[in-house]
Amino acid sequence: MIGKVVRGNDIGGLLRYLFGPGRANEHTNPHVVAAWDDDVVADHTPRSDPRLKRLTALLEQPLAALDSRPSPAVWHCPLRTAPGDRQLTDAEWADVAAEVLHQTGLAPRGDTAGCRWIAVRHADDHIHLAVTLARQDGRRARTSHDYAKLGAACRTVELRYGLKVTPARDRTAPKRPTRAEIEKAARQGLPETTRQLLRREVRRAALSSRSLQGFIRHLEVAQVQVRLRHSTINFGEVTGYSVALIDPTGDCPGPWFGGGKLAPQLTLPRLQHLWSANTAGASSDMRNRCTLGSPVARTLRSTAIVLHQLEDGDFHGAALAMAIDTVRKL
Known part of the structure; x- marks a missing residue:
């Protein structure tokens, strides 16, 4: 209810x-x-x-x-x-x-x-x-x-x-479209509102990115315009963003929505925390895989040897074959 x-x-x-x-x-x-x-x-x-x-x-x-x-x-x-x-x-x-x-x-x-x-x-x-x-x-x-x-x-x-159980009110549920948004989508014959479409595209871009720059690139590919909000205290610091669909009939974007207006998890601080956690996890995984004696460590050592030989002008067939084999392993 x-x-x-x-x-x-x-x-x-x-x-x-x-x-x-x-x-x-x-x-x-x-x-x-x-x-x-x-x-x-x-x-x-x-x-x-x-x-x-x-x-x-x-x-x-x-x-x-x-x-x-x-x-x-x-x-x-x-x-x-x-x-x-x-x-x-x-x-x-x-x-x-x-x-x-x-x-x-x-x-x-x-x-x-x-x-x-x-x-x-x-x-x-x-x-x-x-x-x-x-x-x-x-x-x-x-x-x-x-x-x-x-x-x-x-x-x-x-x-x-015995009614359908709705999510608890912990302020983590996505923002629901307003009545005006639903009626506008119906008039335009669209299956969903602009807010719902933007929420889906922003989530995709967030999960496919590791930084704000990558996030913006993914959204631009999806025909979503991004507007950054900068701090009034710390020069150059980005504190938030808003998005809008690019109008295919012109250069005027549709209504703008801040990340928090799409879903609480899509605010810029939440996304930056997600990207930092993913980056830290990937770095830790690489460090674990590169322990002494691991396949990755042996491959890296072999690559270093090959590069040293090539720098010394040792271009004989054995070095080239070793280089090709190393690249394939990577």
Whole structure:
């Protein structure tokens, strides 16, 4: 299950969107599946403005009780099942919403003074949580580490309902394409977004290189333009890079992406660490292979003898034959 945290200040605008038709009329049968008060679920399917205004006022009451309104004041969390997962019922989605709010600490189970919230469903595969960030006991809500807590809650409900397990939120997963990027790729008839294509090419170049110069050469061959970022403190030091696809119709590159925007492992410091480790490993392996008496050591000694003979003008057949045989061994 995938969850995302969005912060804002306009609970009324958020509700109008959730209960509206959507950007492309994709919202079907918007309704409340869970809320801080069970009566809200039974009483609100607020298609009409009066009901929507009343629900907005109920959610904002704890905010009005504070000495000053917090900013952000609204915590919005879309929750979506993965492709291939079964369709959850309204009751199951209600439990998912309660578990997320319990683990994030915004509305713990059994805490009647928690934040006010609703869970709105307007599609088969996802719901939206809308929470106002003020507790009903007059205290401000705490949202520290909410992203990690949300990830833990998603793991809990995945196991509870047999859903596809998604990667842990350790900030090592690749950056997902935005909705705008996906829609642009669809309009252009492309099977993947620019971000996904660049991520693949950068990974290939990184694994095929041993230095920044080689990395850039591999990308240029793949029709990827590279722009280096230099330190403002240490003259000449390269601190990062960004990449863009070269437009085949002209010289104007597409959108630029920094390595960290493609994947956390593709930042320049991570790549330099990889290249250093590979170089050190290769040097160590060569040193081990070149120990006294090893085939490599014997070949190197033979090569040195041949080069010495050639420098002395000893060009007879035996020396040439030995040279050819040595080259073949290398």
